[in-house]
Amino acid sequence: MSEMTQAAETLKEIGWAVSVFGSARLPPDSPYYALSEEIGRRLAGIGLTVIAGGGPGIMEAVNKGAYEAGGNSVGLNIKLPRESSNNRFQTHSLNFDYFYSRKATFFMHSAAYIALPGGFGTLDELFEVMTLVQTRKVPPAPIILIGTEFWAGLIQWVREHLLSLKLIGPNDLDLLTITDDVDVAMHKIEAFCTEFAQQRDIAPALPE
Numbered sequence: 001m002s003e004m005t006q007a008a009e010t011l012k013e014i015g016w017a018v019s020v021f022g023s024a025r026l027p028p029d030s031p032y033y034a035l036s037e038e039i040g041r042r043l044a045g046i047g048l049t050v051i052a053g054g055g056p057g058i059m060e061a062v063n064k065g066a067y068e069a070g071g072n073s074v075g076l077n078i079k080l081p082r083e084s085s086n087n088r089f090q091t092h093s094l095n096f097d098y099f100y101s102r103k104a105t106f107f108m109h110s111a112a113y114i115a116l117p118g119g120f121g122t123l124d125e126l127f128e129v130m131t132l133v134q135t136r137k138v139p140p141a142p143i144i145l146i147g148t149e150f151w152a153g154l155i156q157w158v159r160e161h162l163l164s165l166k167l168i169g170p171n172d173l174d175l176l177t178i179t180d181d182v183d184v185a186m187h188k189i190e191a192f193c194t195e196f197a198q199q200r201d202i203a204p205a206l207p208e
């Protein structure tokens with residue numbers, strides 16, 4: 001609780017943000033690293049704060065893009081075997097011992113969520129936000145998957161096994177936008193924020 005309280009106090013002035021999930025293991029020469037930098041830069045350019053995990057790989061890239069563009073760049077740092085040090089591209093840096101409070105912090109101010117290729121941690125964050133939006137425990141928000149080839153197998157499995165057995169609703173996959181095009185992602189986010197940012201009933205907030 002103390003970690004969540006500190007996070008809420010630190011982030012209360014940042015306004016609307018976009019949380020970006022992705023692997024710590026992808027190197028700087030990965031095309032997804034460059035794509036993540038562009039995403040961070042583009043989000044900062046329209047006045048949205050970037051929230052990422054604070055580690056290397058995709059997290060570093062999106063923080064770097066936002067930081068070097070002069071935007072707010074938040075890192076939610078946690079020490080892990082492959083994330084032993086925080087990346088240096090953070091205007092707001094928070095440190096966590098617990099995954100629960102770290103994940104909850106992603107949802108405090110997020111108007112949208114972007115997931116790039118990643119492992120178990122990225123999948124955990126993605127499915128949690130899908131569950132929270134699906135069950136209306138957080139406000140509605142765009143959830144965008146970058147990398148159509150990477151995500152195709154997962155989405156096919158969800159359709160064949162979850163949807164066919166009616167373990168999810170017929171419209172639940174509509175929560176997702178899957179694309180390789182940063183312009184598509186930005187248009188989705190900008191359109192959502194333009195339409196809804198002033199409506200108090202969907203203002204970013206902690207999960208209930």
